[in-house]
Amino acid sequence: MTDIIDGNAVAADVRDGLGDAIDTLADADVTPSLATVLMSDDPASETYVSMKQDDCEEVGIDAIDIELDPDAPAEELYDTIDDLNDDPEVDGILVQMPVPDHVDDRAVLRRIDPLKDVDGFHPENVGRLVAGNARYKPCTPHGVQKLLAAADVETDGADAVVVGRSDIVGKPMANLFVQKDEYGNATTTVCHSRTEDLAAKTRAADIVVAAAGVPEMIDGDMLSEGVTVVDVGINRVDADTEKGYELVGDVEYESAKEKAGAITPVPGGVGPMTRAMLLWNTVKAASLQHDVPVDLP
Incomplete structure (x- = not known):
């Protein structure tokens, strides 16, 4: 018999397992937060962001939804990222890819504070992964x-x-x-x-x-x-x-x-599982930035 690996069931276990870590953070008056930034009118991207927002709300993570005009200058996206980097109420930042052609996607990844890079794509976080000391695994x-x-x-x-x-x-x-x-x-x-x-x-x-x-x-x-x-x-x-x-x-x-x-x-x-591990990384990001140790599933 072939074992059919049920991603929905394993993802549900991960989400449930995050409850204790989120409760530990709550005891320290910390609520994890994830900012999603969408600069696209692609229906698939809009759906992905909406699903991620719903996932956050389900487990007790604050979801911050930011939508930018796809025709806006690249600097508007960069400035938005800078503001989120500086905001102590934001633990994780996710810029939904792809971004418009006039925006340099690699510049976007480099712009995000590595401590808030819950995708794990900033060069610093990639380097830590390769070195065997990952902060956030993709x-x-x-x-x-x-x-x-x-x-x-x-x-x-x-x-x-x-x-x-x-x-x-x-x-x-x-x-x-x-x-x-x-x-x-x-x-x-x-x-x-x-x-x-x-x-x-x-x-x-x-x-x-x-x-x-x-x-x-x-x-x-x-x-x-x-x-x-x-x-x-x-x-x-x-x-x-x-x-x-x-x-x-x-x-x-x-x-x-x-x-x-x-x-x-x-x-x-x-x-x-991809969506569940985004929540996992966001909770870890809150733990690191607020210096509140948690046990992650």
Whole structure:
């Protein structure tokens, strides 16, 4: 029997587990707060921000919603970030990506105070992650670690293949796998668009994390028996449905499920964990900035 790793259930456990830490902060008269900044009229981005706001309210985190005109000068976004950096009532800052073309996204990431960078993308936080002393782990790779732990998947000594080398998922995921740490210690291969014979790499893996953004690029023929498959991809493809599309991962689920010992579905796998770990990072940010130690789940 293949273990279907339920991201919704694991994410709910993480959110529930944050309750004690939030209560500890409340005893010190601290309420964690997250500011989300949206500079886009893209419906998907608007939905993502709304969901994050709802998540905050559900667990007791103050949600600060800031929306900027997508046609406004880049300086308006930079000034907004500066104001949030200086505001002691704001613990975490998340600028929803993508930003408009006239805004330098890397400048945005550098602008955020590293202590308030709950995405974990500021160069200082990236450096700390690579050095093995992470302040905030990027939400999606951290969520993958939590899913593997919940499914009792052993990473110590395992051969892990990460398909994709993005700054958001692929690179930090590989760095977490190789760390001399819990849920690390894996022998890790990073595959990408220039990799030759991808199937040979994935067939040799004990754990495959698919994060390339290519619909159903990995199928069962590319996997070994008993492999753990974590599908980070979420792709909209045309389909004969009421909406005219369906969401699929980077893995062809039905054939992969026949080979896998454990697998995450799409949707309902990694996605809920990304949101849960944002809350986790926000609570940690409040703990660090207000010097109130907490136990995190």
